[in-house]
Amino acid sequence: MTNSSSSIIVECLQVATVVFLAPLFTGWVRLLKCRAQARTSAGLLQPYRDIYKLFFKEVALAENASWIFRFTPYMVFGATVMAGAIIPVISTRAPLSATADIIALVAIFALARFFSALAGMDAGTAFGGMGSSREMMVASLAEPAMLMSVFTISLVNRSTSLSQMTHVIVNSPIMLRPSLAFALLAFALIAIAETGRIPVDNPATHLELTMIHEAMCLEFSGRHLALIEWAKGIKLLLFASLGIALFAPWGMATGGTLQSLVISYVTLTAKLAVIGVAIVLIETRLAKMRIFRVPEFLGAAFLLATLGMLSYFMLE
Amino acid sequence: MPSLCDLLNDRFSAIAKKVSGVLPASIALYSTPPERLPELASALKAGGARLMAEWAVDETAFGREFAVYLAFNSGKEFVLLKADIAAQNPSFPSIAGIYPAANRFERQIMSLFGIIALGHPDPRQWIKHEDWPEDAFPLRKSFDASRYLERREATYDWVQATGDGVYEIPVGPVHAGIIEPGHFRFQSVGEDIINLEERLGYVHKGIEKRFESLPILSAYKLAGRVSGDTTVAHAIAYCQALEAVGQTQIPPRAAWIRAVLLELERVANHVSDIGAICNDAAFTFMLYQMSLLRERILKISVSMFGHRLMMDCVIPGGVNADIIPSAAQTIISGLDFVSNEFERLIAIYEGNPSLEDRLYGAGILSPAIATELGVVGFVARASGTPLDARIQMPFAPYDTIVPETPLLRSGDVHARAWVRILEVRESIRLIREFLHGVPQGALSAVCRMPLPGASGFSTVEGWRGEIVYWLQAGDDGTINRCMVRDPSSVNWVALEHAIKGNIVPDFPLCNKSFNQSYSGNDL
Numbered sequence: 079m080t081n082s083s084s085s086i087i088v089e090c091l092q093v094a095t096v097v098f099l100a101p102l103f104t105g106w107v108r109l110l111k112c113r114a115q116a117r118t119s120a121g122l123l124q125p126y127r128d129i130y131k132l133f134f135k136e137v138a139l140a141e142n143a144s145w146i147f148r149f150t151p152y153m154v155f156g157a158t159v160m161a162g163a164i165i166p167v168i169s170t171r172a173p174l175s176a177t178a179d180i181i182a183l184v185a186i187f188a189l190a191r192f193f194s195a196l197a198g199m200d201a202g203t204a205f206g207g208m209g210s211s212r213e214m215m216v217a218s219l220a221e222p223a224m225l226m227s228v229f230t231i232s233l234v235n236r237s238t239s240l241s242q243m244t245h246v247i248v249n250s251p252i253m254l255r256p257s258l259a260f261a262l263l264a265f266a267l268i269a270i271a272e273t274g275r276i277p278v279d280n281p282a283t284h285l286e287l288t289m290i291h292e293a294m295c296l297e298f299s300g301r302h303l304a305l306i307e308w309a310k311g312i313k314l315l316l317f318a319s320l321g322i323a324l325f326a327p328w329g330m331a332t333g334g335t336l337q338s339l340v341i342s343y344v345t346l347t348a349k350l351a352v353i354g355v356a357i358v359l360i361e362t363r364l365a366k367m368r369i370f371r372v373p374e375f376l377g378a379a380f381l382l383a384t385l386g387m388l389s390y391f392m393l394e
Numbered sequence: 395m396p397s398l399c400d401l402l403n404d405r406f407s408a409i410a411k412k413v414s415g416v417l418p419a420s421i422a423l424y425s426t427p428p429e430r431l432p433e434l435a436s437a438l439k440a441g442g443a444r445l446m447a448e449w450a451v452d453e454t455a456f457g458r459e460f461a462v463y464l465a466f467n468s469g470k471e472f473v474l475l476k477a478d479i480a481a482q483n484p485s486f487p488s489i490a491g492i493y494p495a496a497n498r499f500e501r502q503i504m505s506l507f508g509i510i511a512l513g514h515p516d517p518r519q520w521i522k523h524e525d526w527p528e529d530a531f532p533l534r535k536s537f538d539a540s541r542y543l544e545r546r547e548a549t550y551d552w553v554q555a556t557g558d559g560v561y562e563i564p565v566g567p568v569h570a571g572i573i574e575p576g577h578f579r580f581q582s583v584g585e586d587i588i589n590l591e592e593r594l595g596y597v598h599k600g601i602e603k604r605f606e607s608l609p610i611l612s613a614y615k616l617a618g619r620v621s622g623d624t625t626v627a628h629a630i631a632y633c634q635a636l637e638a639v640g641q642t643q644i645p646p647r648a649a650w651i652r653a654v655l656l657e658l659e660r661v662a663n664h665v666s667d668i669g670a671i672c673n674d675a676a677f678t679f680m681l682y683q684m685s686l687l688r689e690r691i692l693k694i695s696v697s698m699f700g701h702r703l704m705m706d707c708v709i710p711g712g713v714n715a716d717i718i719p720s721a722a723q724t725i726i727s728g729l730d731f732v733s734n735e736f737e738r739l740i741a742i743y744e745g746n747p748s749l750e751d752r753l754y755g756a757g758i759l760s761p762a763i764a765t766e767l768g769v770v771g772f773v774a775r776a777s778g779t780p781l782d783a784r785i786q787m788p789f790a791p792y793d794t795i796v797p798e799t800p801l802l803r804s805g806d807v808h809a810r811a812w813v814r815i816l817e818v819r820e821s822i823r824l825i826r827e828f829l830h831g832v833p834q835g836a837l838s839a840v841c842r843m844p845l846p847g848a849s850g851f852s853t854v855e856g857w858r859g860e861i862v863y864w865l866q867a868g869d870d871g872t873i874n875r876c877m878v879r880d881p882s883s884v885n886w887v888a889l890e891h892a893i894k895g896n897i898v899p900d901f902p903l904c905n906k907s908f909n910q911s912y913s914g915n916d917l
Contacts, residue, residue, distance in 0.1 A: 366676035
């Protein structure tokens with residue numbers, strides 16, 4: 079097997095993993111959350127059943143919805159899968175990873191969000207516009223903080239390419255860097271905001287007036303909703319994977335050998351399981367914050383990222 | 395301050411005549427010409443009276459015409475004003491400018507009775523929606539409830555707001571959760587709410603009209619279904635009005651058991667609502683834990699009384715559920731468990747800063763506005779108004795074992811939740827004492843048939859607050875009129891005021907902290 083063909087196989091494997099295992103991760107988080115609240119859970123596989131069910135449901139379109147509304151679910155899903163090809167999840171040697179760096183990744187997520195916000199306003203309901211406005215408020219604060227946090231890691235690893243950065247970390251000895259500690263904290267806060275988890279947004283609420291992300295997506299139905307929900311699950315998995323790739327990639331395959339891939343899958347599963355527990359601990363212990371606390375929350379993330387960058391220059 | 399009766403006797407003896415006709419005898423009834431109502435209402439308001447309810451009656455069955463009644467309260471004193479009104483072009487001067495609480499009462503009188511409140515600031519239809527025929531007044535005796543009504547095309551004149559950046563958010567009447575229907579319309583700028591308008595009446599079932607077709611001795615079942623979560627309190631209120639007008643003494647044992655049921659209902663509802671408030675701040679843990687506690691109480695209820703919500707356990711003349719000593723022990727040990735768990739959860743509630751950040755300072759209902767609107771129940775007690783029908787019009791055992799009424803002044807979401815937390819503790823204490831002291835004796839007495847035209851008045855502290863019934867007997871054991879005033883009828887409007895200046899995403903939390911009944915309001 080040639081080097082390039084093996085990396086293509088690895089790339090395909092990674093995309094398939096991200097797309098088809100994302101609902102499992104969502105199911106894991108929900109299962110833990112049920113247990114934490116003394117409830118019986120619907121099972122690990124419930125997100126698959128939900129998506130499957132939605133694909134067979136009729137699509138109800140608002141009369142005055144334009145092509146943007148119909149196009150958005152595919153756009154969002156496509157962009158999210160694209161991001162799944164860029165972020166090193168199982169191997170640092172994905173060929174597509176070399177074509178796009180961290181800045182492009184942020185832009186891809188922004189593109190999906192841009193279309194979601196347009197679609198939210200497109201149907202013309204009060205909730206959709208409200209959701210779009212809130213989502214953009216969160217985004218305008220989260221994106222710079224995210225770049226700042228990742229740039230700190232880029233400084234440490236001398237690259238903005240994700241696979242390059244991950245590669246460097248995997249092959250260097252474990253050491254404690256204050257700059258990375260700050261960047262990790264900042265990244266955790268941003269990931270909570272970006273994936274719409276408590277305390278920023280509540281993914282499980284039925285209260286339209288309190289929603290951020292969900293309010294934007296209220297008008298979607300049938301296969302459109304299936305894609306939006308699926309993309310949301312993938313995004314959660316990707317942010318977890320991104321955190322793993324940037325801060326704890328040890329165990330990730332650097333080549334395409336079967337053995338390294340098996341190790342990579344095992345360590346990935348273990349790390350994701352732990353991240354699921356962390357999400358549930360946060361979500362069970364915290365109430366959702368008032369929406370105008372979100373800027374303070376993301377301001378803190380930006381500040382932490384800046385401190386990380388400063389400490390790199392001052393201490394390292 | 396002089397009593398309300400002294401005030402009317404001393405200064406208004408020329409226009410307010412003391413008459414008989416309402417029982418129990420402690421309720422004073424005055425008759426007045428309708429044009430003097432505003433004058434009397436102003437004087438009573440200056441004398442510190444609160445308007446409890448305002449309603450109309452069709453008395454044509456007794457050879458009279460229409461009448462409008464007003465119920466006032468101050469401390470332990472209850473005064474009713476009655477104004478006879480001609481059936482031809484019926485009208486009376488509005489007192490909505492004096493008592494804001496009268497606003498919706500009078501809109502209801504106009505919609506359902508066709509009696510015009512002259513000078514009313516907002517004469518839009520209320521409860522009866524505009525798709526009814528204009529001349530259909532369902533609470534008049536001449537209205538045939540079995541008649542098919544043609545649906546009419548019409549629109550409701552919503553309050554409008556104009557200006558740069560003002561937009562409207564219509565919410566409901568059908569909501570995403572499993573709750574009752576009601577429409578809320580917000581005008582907001584960005585996330586700031588500048589106005590909220592409620593529109594209710596989507597669960598208007600014609601309960602008051604239905605009462606009039608039921609035998610007076612069996613209509614307690616309907617009262618128990620006015621608002622399902624308050625079935626015990628409504629049934630007690632109906633039965634007390636009936637027992638008052640029929641001058642029936644219920645056995646002491648029955649009264650004590652009624653009190654136990656009433657407090658159990660309070661604990662069950664308060665406990666689950668405290669969890670639900672936390673859930674609206676996405677603190678889901680509390681909802682499930684508190685739901686478990688409620689379930690525990692409902693399981694006790696179903697095993698002791700045969701119904702989870704204790705429906706139809708209160709009957710005219712007494713109760714139809716007994717508490718034998720071993721049952722009392724079961725209730726007490728169940729409550730011990732609930733009490734321990736509850737305290738553990740309240741410690742979590744108190745110790746969680748993220749929850750505190752949401753609940754403190756949200757949805758403030760100031761004491762001044764609360765008094766002006768005449769709100770009742772835990773909403774009033776969280777805003778500095780110490781109202782409690784268990785103290786103001788006590789029945790045994792509340793006359794000897796007096797409840798301690800919690801009182802807070804901050805009027806925010808936390809205050810409403812905290813008042814209910816304190817009430818849970820107090821109710822558990824009361825139940826223990828009641829069970830300890832339940833006297834022996836019969837469970838019910840024969841309820842005597844009231845005289846036609848006589849009326850009974852009662853008020854009972856349900857978990858939402860004071861429930862008022864006014865029951866007028868008709869001929870041959872029928873009901874001429876049964877006026878139901880759920881606490882929701884006066885408390886709903888307070889939400890419109892509490893929400894001003896809050897942000898849109900805080901509305902569900904504020905709404906949940908009031909948790910008023912749609913069914914009890916719409917009837």
